[in-house]
Structure formats: structure tokens, C-alpha cells
Amino acid sequence: MTGIESTPVVWGIITLVGTAIFIVSASSGLTKGIRILSNINVKAFYAVALFLFIAGQTSYMLNLGTESLGYYLTHFFEKSLFTGSAAGDQLPRWWTTFYWANWFSWAAITALFLGRIAYGYTVKTVILVNFILPAIFGGIWMTIFSGTSIQMQMEGGALAGVLNNSGPELVLYAVFKALPFAQIVIPFYLFIVFLSFVSGADANTAAMGGISSTGISPKSPEPGILIKATWGKTVSFVSWMMISFAQIDGIKMLSNLGGVPALILELGVLIALFKIAKSPAKYDVSDQKEIVEDQDLIDVEKKSEVI
Numbered sequence: 001m002t003g004i005e006s007t008p009v010v011w012g013i014i015t016l017v018g019t020a021i022f023i024v025s026a027s028s029g030l031t032k033g034i035r036i037l038s039n040i041n042v043k044a045f046y047a048v049a050l051f052l053f054i055a056g057q058t059s060y061m062l063n064l065g066t067e068s069l070g071y072y073l074t075h076f077f078e079k080s081l082f083t084g085s086a087a088g089d090q091l092p093r094w095w096t097t098f099y100w101a102n103w104f105s106w107a108a109i110t111a112l113f114l115g116r117i118a119y120g121y122t123v124k125t126v127i128l129v130n131f132i133l134p135a136i137f138g139g140i141w142m143t144i145f146s147g148t149s150i151q152m153q154m155e156g157g158a159l160a161g162v163l164n165n166s167g168p169e170l171v172l173y174a175v176f177k178a179l180p181f182a183q184i185v186i187p188f189y190l191f192i193v194f195l196s197f198v199s200g201a202d203a204n205t206a207a208m209g210g211i212s213s214t215g216i217s218p219k220s221p222e223p224g225i226l227i228k229a230t231w232g233k234t235v236s237f238v239s240w241m242m243i244s245f246a247q248i249d250g251i252k253m254l255s256n257l258g259g260v261p262a263l264i265l266e267l268g269v270l271i272a273l274f275k276i277a278k279s280p281a282k283y284d285v286s287d288q289k290e291i292v293e294d295q296d297l298i299d300v301e302k303k304s305e306v307i
Contacts, residue, residue: 001173001186008244018194019236022202023229034206037199044192048185049144055179056148064150065143098252105258108265113207116221149175205232 004010025037053061072079084092118126152175153159162174176182176189208231209223210216216223242250276283 001190008240011244012240015236015240018198018201019232022198022205023232025198025202034199034202037195037202041192041195041199044188044195045141048189048192049141051181051185052148052179053144055181056144057151060151061144061147064147065139068143069139101259102252102255104260104262104266105255108262108269109204109207112211113203116207116210119221145175152178201232201235205235208235 025034082092083097084090114126114130118130121129149159149171159171159174162170172189173186176186179185205228206223209228210221212227212231213223238254239251242254246253
């Protein structure tokens with residue numbers, strides 16, 4: 001967008017700015033910084049998707065999306081279990097298997113954050129908000145962006161050239177440049193991508209701070225600012241080192257390394273879940289005395305209302 005060359009110095013400046021913002025956001029608490037940034041981020045993504053849906057080839061997107069949904073439902077198990085071994089196809093290893101394995105390194109810390117924000121809600125609501133609605137939005141998003149990209153490639157073939165000559169990060173710019181108001185849309189999209197990074201980073205910083213602290217409870221759910229700042233600076237420094245001197249392959253390597261111990265940890269968590277589900281009362285550590293006192297207070301208030 002600016003013509004500035006990508007160098008470790010530029011990445012370092014971006015890292016410092018991003019780190020400062022997400023540490024401040026995480027330090028302000030779950031219901032303040034993280035919630036505000038996430039709400040802005042979601043609405044901004046809605047706006048970009050709606051713009052592309054209107055400015056792009058709308059009928060082509062809808063037709064291709066309908067066809068793709070049918071193909072997905074028809075070949076769900078086949079594609080989910082496809083490894084490419086018989087045909088010598090490397091794509092599942094490059095993308096599907098890597099993406100699946102990469103989430104092992106994220107699953108534990110993401111689950112802690114989702115569990116934190118799920119407190120006080122029903123299981124039905126948690127499943128709807130964390131699984132069903134994001135999946136629907138993801139399908140709509142891919143229908144709009146992938147439909148636009150495929151249509152552009154089939155008509156002119158320009159995107160493949162950009163991909164091969166300039167790299168995958170430039171493809172999105174090429175898509176936006178072919179649409180109206182590119183000078184406005186591109187900076188706006190870059191801004192919401194930055195917000196995405198910040199909101200994701202501060203959520204995980206808060207989660208890592210929580211498992212590194214004592215005394216975390218529903219009444220006192222936030223870890224201290226110092227532990228959040230420590231984790232934030234550590235993660236940012238490691239990320240800058242890897243992207244500067246090992247490029248994107250270094251980030252992939254870290255994801256794979258994190259996935260192996262995470263797999264072992266999650267197997268233990270799964271066993272613990274079955275044990276708790278079998279005897280929930282045995283592992284109930286809630287303050288029963290406090291619950292009884294709260295119920296007595298409610299009963300007194302009800303009697304007062306009756307009188």
C-alpha cells in the first residue's frame with residue numbers, strides 16, 4: 001500500500017505498536033478493551049463483506065456458493081479424511097493437515113478464553129455463539145471473497161500472476177484494486193486486520209495471564225497487569241525474531257512444535273472431563289456456604305415483597 005520495503009526494522013515498529021495496544025487493551029479487562037475492540041472489529045468485517053458482495057459479481061458468488069455448499073455436503077467425509085497418499089497429492093499436507101495440526105497449539109489457550117467468556121451463559125448459547133454462528137459467517141465470507149477471486153482469475157488470469165510473482169499477501173490488494181473505491185477500502189481493510197490481530201492477541205494474553213496466576217475465580221477473573229504485560233512482550237519478541245530471521249516457515253515451525261505437547265495435554269484434559277462428568281459433585285469446589293447465604297437473602301427479599 002505504501003511502497004515501503006518489508007524489513008525487520010519495519011516489522012519491529014509494527015510489533016511495538018501492536019504490542020502496546022493489545023497490552024493496554026488486555027490490561028483494561030475483558031468487559032472493556034477486549035469487548036470494545038472485538039465489537040468494532042466484527043462490525044467492520046460486516047461492512048467489508050457487504051461492500052464486496054454489492055461491488056463484485058453478486059450473481060456469480062451466489063451461484064458458486066450454492067454449488068460449493070452442495071459439493072461440500074456431498075463429499076464431507078471424503079474430503080475430511082483425504083490425505084492424498086494414493087494420488088501423491090501434497091495439498092492435504094500443505095494445507096488441510098497443517099491447519100488441523102496447527103489448531104492443537106491454539107486449542108488449549110483458546111478453550112481457556114472461551115470458557116472465561118462463557119461463564120454465566122447456557123451451553124446452548126455457548127455452542128450457538130462459538131460454533132454455529134462463526135461457521136455460518138465463515139461460509140458467507142468464503143463465498144464472497146473466494147467467489148470474487150475465482151471469477152477474476154477465470155476472466156483475466158491476473159491473480160495467479162500476482163500470487164507467483166509477488167506472494168499471497170498481495171493477492172487481496174489486487175482483488176480490491178479491481179473494485180471501486182480501492183484507495184479507501186484497502187487502508188480500511190488493513191486497519192481491521194490490525195484490529196483482528198490486536199483483539200486476538202489481547203484475548204490470548206489475558207488467558208495466558210490467567211493460567212499463570214493464583215486466585216482466579218468468577219468474582220476475581222482478571223490476572224494482574226504485570227503478568228499480562230510480561231506475556232505480551234514475550235510473545236511479541238519471539239514473533240518478531242521468527243518472522244525477521246526465519247520468515248513464515250519459522251512461524252509454521254513454532255506452531256508445529258507447540259502442537260505436539262498440546263496434543264498430550266489435551267488428551268489429559270479429555271480424560272479429566274470424563275472423570276468430572278462421571279462424578280460432578282466430587283469435584284465441585286464452589287463455596288456451598290456462600291450459595292446457601294445467597295439463597296437465604298433471596299428468600300428474605302421475596303418475603304419482604306409479599307409483606
